[in-house]
Amino acid sequence: xxxIAGTWMERWRRTLRDPALFATVLVLWVFLVLFILFxxxxxxxxxxxxxxxxxxxxxxxxxxxxxxxxxxxNSLLLAALVGLCGTVLGFLYxxxxxxxxxxxxxxMILDACSILPLVSPxxxxxxxxxxxxxxxxxxxxxxxxxxxxxxxxxxxxxxxETLTYFPIAYLTLKPIxxxxxxxxxDMAFSLGSPRWRVFRTVTLPLTxxxxxxxxxxxxxxxxxxxxxxxxxxxxxxxxxPTQAYLQITGLFDLKGGAVLSFVxxxxxxxxxxxQRYWVGRRYYVTITGxxxxxxxxxxxxxxxxxxxxxxCLLIAAAILYFYVLLFYASVVVALGANHxxxxxxxxxxxxxxxxxxxxxxxxxGLGMPLGGLYGILLGYLVGKKHFPGRQTMEVVSMxxxxxxxxxxxIAYLIxxxxxxxxxxxxxxxxxxxxxxxxxxxxxxxxxxxxxxIDPSIEEASESLGASSGTTFRRITLPLIVPAFFAGLGVxxxxxxxxxxxxxxxxxxxxxLITVRILENMTELSLGPAAAFSILVVVIVxxxxxxxxxxxxxxxxxxxxxxTSILGG
Amino acid sequence: xxxxxxxxxxxxxxxxxxxxxxxxxxxxxxLTVQPAEFVTLLGPSGCGKxxxxxxxxxxxxPNSGRIFIGGQDVTGLxxxxxxxxxxxxxxxxxxxxxxxxxxxYGLRVQRQSDAxxxxxxxxxxxxxxxxxxEQQFPNQLSGGEQQRVALARxxxxxxxxLLFDEPLSNLDAKLRVHMRGELRExxxxxxxxxxxxxxxxxxxxxxxxxxxxxxxxxIVQEGxxxxxxxxxxxxxxxxxxxxxxxxxxxxxxxxxxGVEIELASQRIRxxxxxxxxxxxxxxxxxxxxxVINVYAxxxxxxxxxxxxxxxxxxxxxxxxxxxxxxxxQVTSYDPVRRGTFAPGQQVRLSFPAxxxxxxxxxxxxxxx
Numbered sequence: 045x046x047x048i049a050g051t052w053m054e055r056w057r058r059t060l061r062d063p064a065l066f067a068t069v070l071v072l073w074v075f076l077v078l079f080i081l082f083x084x085x086x087x088x089x090x091x092x093x094x095x096x097x098x099x100x101x102x103x104x105x106x107x108x109x110x111x112x113x114x115x116x117x118n119s120l121l122l123a124a125l126v127g128l129c130g131t132v133l134g135f136l137y138x139x140x141x142x143x144x145x146x147x148x149x150x151x152m153i154l155d156a157c158s159i160l161p162l163v164s165p166x167x168x169x170x171x172x173x174x175x176x177x178x179x180x181x182x183x184x185x186x187x188x189x190x191x192x193x194x195x196x197x198x199x200x201x202x203x204x205e206t207l208t209y210f211p212i213a214y215l216t217l218k219p220i221x222x223x224x225x226x227x228x229x230d231m232a233f234s235l236g237s238p239r240w241r242v243f244r245t246v247t248l249p250l251t252x253x254x255x256x257x258x259x260x261x262x263x264x265x266x267x268x269x270x271x272x273x274x275x276x277x278x279x280x281x282x283x284x285p286t287q288a289y290l291q292i293t294g295l296f297d298l299k300g301g302a303v304l305s306f307v308x309x310x311x312x313x314x315x316x317x318x319q320r321y322w323v324g325r326r327y328y329v330t331i332t333g334x335x336x337x338x339x340x341x342x343x344x345x346x347x348x349x350x351x352x353x354x355x356c357l358l359i360a361a362a363i364l365y366f367y368v369l370l371f372y373a374s375v376v377v378a379l380g381a382n383h384x385x386x387x388x389x390x391x392x393x394x395x396x397x398x399x400x401x402x403x404x405x406x407x408x409g410l411g412m413p414l415g416g417l418y419g420i421l422l423g424y425l426v427g428k429k430h431f432p433g434r435q436t437m438e439v440v441s442m443x444x445x446x447x448x449x450x451x452x453x454i455a456y457l458i459x460x461x462x463x464x465x466x467x468x469x470x471x472x473x474x475x476x477x478x479x480x481x482x483x484x485x486x487x488x489x490x491x492x493x494x495x496x497i498d499p500s501i502e503e504a505s506e507s508l509g510a511s512s513g514t515t516f517r518r519i520t521l522p523l524i525v526p527a528f529f530a531g532l533g534v535x536x537x538x539x540x541x542x543x544x545x546x547x548x549x550x551x552x553x554x555x556l557i558t559v560r561i562l563e564n565m566t567e568l569s570l571g572p573a574a575a576f577s578i579l580v581v582v583i584v585x586x587x588x589x590x591x592x593x594x595x596x597x598x599x600x601x602x603x604x605x606x607t608s609i610l611g612g
Numbered sequence: 613x614x615x616x617x618x619x620x621x622x623x624x625x626x627x628x629x630x631x632x633x634x635x636x637x638x639x640x641x642x643l644t645v646q647p648a649e650f651v652t653l654l655g656p657s658g659c660g661k662x663x664x665x666x667x668x669x670x671x672x673x674p675n676s677g678r679i680f681i682g683g684q685d686v687t688g689l690x691x692x693x694x695x696x697x698x699x700x701x702x703x704x705x706x707x708x709x710x711x712x713x714x715x716x717y718g719l720r721v722q723r724q725s726d727a728x729x730x731x732x733x734x735x736x737x738x739x740x741x742x743x744x745x746e747q748q749f750p751n752q753l754s755g756g757e758q759q760r761v762a763l764a765r766x767x768x769x770x771x772x773x774l775l776f777d778e779p780l781s782n783l784d785a786k787l788r789v790h791m792r793g794e795l796r797e798x799x800x801x802x803x804x805x806x807x808x809x810x811x812x813x814x815x816x817x818x819x820x821x822x823x824x825x826x827x828x829x830x831i832v833q834e835g836x837x838x839x840x841x842x843x844x845x846x847x848x849x850x851x852x853x854x855x856x857x858x859x860x861x862x863x864x865x866x867x868x869x870g871v872e873i874e875l876a877s878q879r880i881r882x883x884x885x886x887x888x889x890x891x892x893x894x895x896x897x898x899x900x901x902x903v904i905n906v907y908a909x910x911x912x913x914x915x916x917x918x919x920x921x922x923x924x925x926x927x928x929x930x931x932x933x934x935x936x937x938x939x940x941q942v943t944s945y946d947p948v949r950r951g952t953f954a955p956g957q958q959v960r961l962s963f964p965a966x967x968x969x970x971x972x973x974x975x976x977x978x979x980x
Contacts, residue, residue, distance in 0.1 A: 500704035503671050506691040507698040508718030508769055518717075522708045 069431055072422060076440050078465075079480045083455035084443065090302035090458050106303040115282040116307055119267055122201060122283060123311075126266035127259040129206040133359065134213020134258055135251070140352045141214075142222040143247075150353065157360035158211040160367060163588060165541045165580045166271035167561050169204045171573055172366035173276060175373055180380035182369070196278025204272050207363060209265045213258035220254035221247075260319040267312055268448030270544035271558075275565055284308040285450040285544065292454065292548065302458060305451040316446050367581070374574035389571035393560075397576065400560040407474050407554070408539035415479040416532030419486020420524060426487070427494035428520075438487075444477075445484035449544025452481055457548040469551035477545050482538040486531015493524045526595050533591040537584050615647035615805050616682030616772050618668060623677030625663055637663040639829040640677070645807060650799055652808040652816040655826035656852070661809045662777055664826070668807060669775050670694045682772055697766030701778040703758045705750040711737070711761050712746035718769035736768040739798070756787050763795070767802060774799065776808040780815065792819045813853050817841075825849050841900075843969060850898045850971070857899045857940050863889050871970060873897065876915045876935055880965050889970065896971040901943040903967030906931065906953065907960045914960030919953045933961060 092098055106112050137158065141151050161169065176183045177195040184193040224247060232242040270285040277283055284304055292301035373379040377386050393401070425431070426438045444452050456477055460467035467473040497520065505515040543558040550559050557576055564573035625638040638660040645651045653661035666672045668679060670691035678687045686694050706714050712733055719729045737743055740760040750758055759779065766774060776795070780788045796819050799806045810816050816823050817837035824834045825848075833845045837853075844850035847858055861873040870883045875897060882897075889895055907914060920932040920939060929947035933940045942961065944950065953959055 498702060498704060500700045500702060501706060503669075503691065504698065504700060504704040504706070504765070505717065506671070507669060507694075507696055508721055508765070509692045509695070510717075510721045511692060514721060519706055 065425075065429060065431060068421065069425065069433075069437075072418075072425070072437070073433075075418075075480075076437065079476050080440055080443050083452070083459035086459040087302055087305065087451065087455040090299055091306045102299055102303050103306075106300055106307070111282060112287060112304065112307075115284050115287040115304075118198075118277075118281055119284040119308070120311060122198065122205070122273070122281075123263045123266040125198075125202050126205045126209060127263040129202065130210040130262040130266075131213045131255055131258045133206060133210040134215075134217055134262075135255065136352070137210070137214045137356055137359070138217035138221050140356045142218060144349050144352060146349075146353065154356055154360060157363045158214050160363055161208045162211050163537060163541070163581075163584045164367075165558050165561060165577050166208075166269070166543055167275060167558070167565065167573070168370055168577050168581070169208050169366055170272050170275040171373075171561075171565065171570065171577060172369050173200050173204050175369050175379055175570070176366075178380075182380060194278075196276060196280070198277070198281050201273050201276045201281065204276055205266050205269055207359075207366075208272065209262050209269075210359075212261050212265060216258040216261060217251065217254050220251055224250050257319060260315050264312060264315045264319075264446075264448075267308070267315070268450065268544060270448075270450055270547070271562070274562070285448060288450050288454060289547065292457070298454075298458060301454050305448075305454045308448055309451055312446070312448050312451070370574050371578055373570060374578050376571075378571065379574075389575035392572045393575045393579065397557075397560055397572065400555050400557050400576075401579070403471070403554050404540060404557045407471055407478070407556070408536045410471070411475045411478040411482075411539050412532045412536045414475065415483040415535030416486060416528045418479055419483040419531035419535075420490050420528045422483075423487040423490025423527060424494065424520075424524065427491035441480075441487055442484050444481045449481070449542065449546075450548075452477065453545035453548035456545070468549070469553055471554045474546050474549050474554060474556070477549060478535055478539045478542070481545060482535045482542075483531055485534040486527055489527035489530045490524050493527050494520075497523050529591050529594050533587060536587055540580050540584055540587075615803050617647050617680075618645040618773055618805055618807065619643075619680040620664070620668065621678045621680070623664070623667060623674040623679060625660075625667060625672060625674050636660075636829045638667070638674070641826075641829075641831055642677075643824055643831060643834070645805055647805055648803050650796065650806045650808065650819065650821045652810060652820040652823045653826055653831075654810060654813060654816040654823050654852075656811055659826040660829040661811075661826045665775055665777055665807060665809045668773075669696055669698050695769070695772050697769065697771035697774045699762050699766050699774070699776045699779045701781055703750075703762040703779075703782075705758055705761055705765075707750055709749075710746065711742065711748050711750070711753070714750065714761055715764045715768050717765065722769070732768055733764075736764045739767075740764045740794075755783050756791065759783065759791060763798070767798070767804075771804070774802075774804050774806040776806065778810055779808075781810075781812075788815070789818075795819065817853075825852060827852075844898060844971070847896060847971060850969075855901050855941055855943075857901065857904075859897050859899060859938065859940075860894055861897045863891050863893045863895055865891050873968075873970075875899075875963055875968070876938075876961075878915055878963060880963055880968060882965055882968050882970060884970055898969040898971060899940075899963060900967060901930070901941040902928075902945065903964060904940065904942045905962045905964070906933070906942050906944055907962070908953070909958035909960055911960055914962040917959050917961050919955050919957045919959055921955055922952060924952065933959065935961065 091102060092100070094101065137154060140146065141154050174195060175181060177193060177200065178184075179195075181193070181195065184190045184195075228250075229242055229246055232246045233239075237245065268285065270289065273281070273283045274286045274289070277286065284307060288301045288304035288308065291297045291304055369379075374389050375385060375387070376383045377388070422437070422441055426434055426441075456473060457468065459465070460473050467476075502515050502519060505519045506512070510518070541558065543556070543562065546556060547559055547562070550556055557580055561573045561576045564570070564576065620641055620643045623638060623641050624636060626634045627637050629635045641660070641664055643651070643664075653664055655661045663672060667674050668681075670686065670689055670693075674687065678685055680686065681694065681696075691698075706717065709717065715733045715736060716729050719732060724732070733746075734743075737746065740763055742757065742760050742764065745753070745757065745761075750761065753761065759782075762779070779795070780791055783791060792815055808816075808819060820837065822834060822836055823840055824831045825840065826832065827848050833840060833849045835843075840849060840853050844853060844856075850856045850858060859875060861875040863871060863873055864879065865872040866889050870881050871889060872879060872881045873895065874880075905914075909916065915935055917933040917935040917940070920934050923930040924947060928943050928945045929952050931942045931944065931953065933942050940961070944952070
């Protein structure tokens with residue numbers, strides 16, 4: 045024990061000797077406490093305290109309402125189903141992409157279609173669902189003449205969320221399947237296994253940790269999803285995030301909202317812990333040491349290729365159809381009733397809606413550099429420096445990212461509505477929410493890049509006479525710059541598309557495009573909603589193009605790839 | 613600039629180990645490297661050789677002891693104040709800089725003029741045979757080319773000493789042999805003091821003026837390759853350098869004329885005057901495989917044995933020969949002309965006295 049205490053003291057002493065490090069750590073902790081721990085503490089306080097006394101009365105009051113209890117079970121059911129369907133779909137997609145010997149062109153098409161839902165505002169599939177299957181839906185009403193088909197409920201929420209979130213499973217499973225050396229399968233073939241048996245006894249078992257991980261990621265995404273159920277679930281299928289929202293905006297019951305979001309916190313936490321500590325340790329990392337001999341992948345019988353590809357293309361077509369439909373809806377007078385060509389909806393969003401566009405761009409523009417800087421700074425400290433509380437800092441920085449947006453939004457609402465810190469109604473609170481919720485991508489990218497920089501590279505610089513400042517400026521910094529761009533890109537994209545947390549934080553002074561889309565949807569002005577959505581998709585794609593070209597420039601100079609600028 | 617010496621004086625380094633607590637990586641090591649000498653630290657992994665090298669470079673601080681470069685005490689100096697050239701095992705090239713900028717890095721740190729940098733980098737790249745590669749990036753180069761860039765980057769700053777940390781271990785066998793020749797030649801041409809770390813005894817023997825064998829954090833023997841091979845001071849050195857048979861022998865008589873021992877029922881007079889042994893003692897003796905002569909059983913004299921296995925390697929044949937309870941390694945050269953023996957065949961062995969070395973017990977490690 046003396047040894048441990050000794051190293052701890054040693055670390056303190058070293059930290060105090062480096063005033064710049066000490067100051068940075070201190071400042072970061074102030075922000076982490078203020079924007080992550082403090083709101084969460086206030087949320088828990090609202091849930092469990094009454095006049096300074098611990099109480100379960102609030103909890104009991106909310107849980108007595110059978111509607112709320114139903115919402116809890118509905119949330120779990122929906123999340124489990126989305127997890128299951130999305131994982132199956134993602135596996136199908138990933139298996140076809142890496143194990144079917146497809147020409148590169150096909151794989152690029154699959155990739156492109158699967159990225160669309162990830163970077164779109166959360167309503168796009170939901171809106172398109174209404175257009176297709178709603179009361180006056182293109183497919184149900186116009187194509188098949190079905191009257192009285194109800195689009196609202198579990199079935200369409202499930203369908204929409206599966207289509208929106210299965211790319212997460214695809215992106216999780218693809219590298220895992222690709223990492224399975226075909227030589228391992230060849231080995232099984234050489235021992236006399238038929239294809240199906242090889243798949244069942246070799247390929248699938250090696251993918252199981254990945255499947256579990258994909259399931260949990262989808263489960264968490266669906267559990268946290270607010271926008272889709274708000275539009276598609278309807279009254280008959282309440283879920284927790286929408287219930288919490290309605291409790292606050294409809295009944296002005298902040299306490300009830302707090303309790304409901306706490307109820308949501310419990311399964312979210314369980315899933316997070318499972319994912320991090322159970323699945324995370326079950327990957328078969330090094331299956332083979334050296335890269336095996338080149339071999340043709342024989343996992344799939346030739347006759348099975350076409351049906352698999354066909355299935356994947358069908359899903360891709362469905363996604364594309366939704367986007368084309370959305371665009372079409374934005375340029376006709378009223379989809380389903382009057383298909384005359386018009387720019388009117390765009391005129392509306394650029395006049396009445398201009399404030400939302402301007403506000404969103406300002407907020408995203410402010411959050412972008414702050415988020416990038418915060419991510420790279422915290423990532424550098426956590427990944428490279430030794431100071432007391434380093435691991436705690438890393439864990440705390442991830443909290444807002446891992447929690448469902450509804451919880452974060454309600455926590456911010458409770459925390460910054462009263463003194464000492466009244467931020468409600470300002471742009472600052474929205475920016476802070478985005479920065480602390482979406483910078484962890486940048487933090488992780490920074491840490492990952494730092495891990496790939498061998499210590500000897502910095503020692504080489506030192507041996508050539510460079511001071512530690514020069515080494516940081518000329519070697520370390522250029523090597524982690526890609527993480528900076530990835531981090532600010534994600535903050536920008538999420539600032540354009542997210543709604544679950546910030547819907548609680550908008551005001552007359554500062555509003556967001558996504559919130560305007562929701563308002564348009566409830567007012568049934570679907571044209572402007574579609575136009576807004578298209579605008580967001582265009583801006584986001586422009587941003588992705590810009591950032592990938594920047595990242596490519598750095599990659600060309602031999603810098604390792606930041607795997608994805610997406611990922612939540 | 614003329615070459616400088618390196619002196620390590622009683623240096624120790626401890627590390628905090630998670631399970632074992634404080635452990636010594638290097639324990640009381642002293643070593644002097646003469647100006648322009650090429651000295652290799654040789655030992656198995658974990659023997660402390662790399663830690664010693666990193667302390668000379670200034671990447672690690674010793675817990676005790678002092679380090680001198682060119683007579684100057686550099687113990688407290690950081691690596692960037694020592695003016696050294698260090699070649700890393702993984703080359704540690706800057707992945708975001710071109711070959712030219714990698715090599716120019718140290719000169720830019722010194723704020724040299726662009727013209728001077730252009731000239732110096734051009735010269736050094738020519739020296740390592742990499743003209744025309746200036747604009748390439750490290751990930752576009754082969755392992756051997758990366759190795760040359762690392763070398764060029766280390767020597768372009770005209771360091772006082774060159775330090776190598778297993779620089780050839782990532783190359784394939786043929787290239788490794790070729791590069792070690794180049795390294796040695798370059799070191800001579802630059803007339804620079806060099807310390808080299810490797811676990812490959814053949815590499816150490818081929819490249820060094822002198823070898824320091826390290827074991828468990830200490831230098832157990834120093835000397836030229838020939839010294840170490842002919843007169844290993846311990847069982848560890850005998851087994852680490854070359855192949856060996858370690859046998860027990862009884863001392864029959866010891867005196868000024870040498871030591872008479874009984875080895876596998878043969879009486880042999882070993883011309884070793886320094887051995888402090890007395891009659892009746894049992895000693896360990898080193899007999900190299902190629903020293904032992906092997907004859908057909910009919911030839912009469914010698915110790916009888918049975919061939920257990922034979923490996924034909926072209927210029928030599930290697931046998932395992934059963935003698936009594938022991939199995940001896942025996943190497944026989946030019947098997948094409950001299951013929952070979954088949955497994956199971958009865959043979960006779962003889963041990964020439966001049967090829968036999970008595971061990972002086974582990975405790976008496978030689979120190980300069």
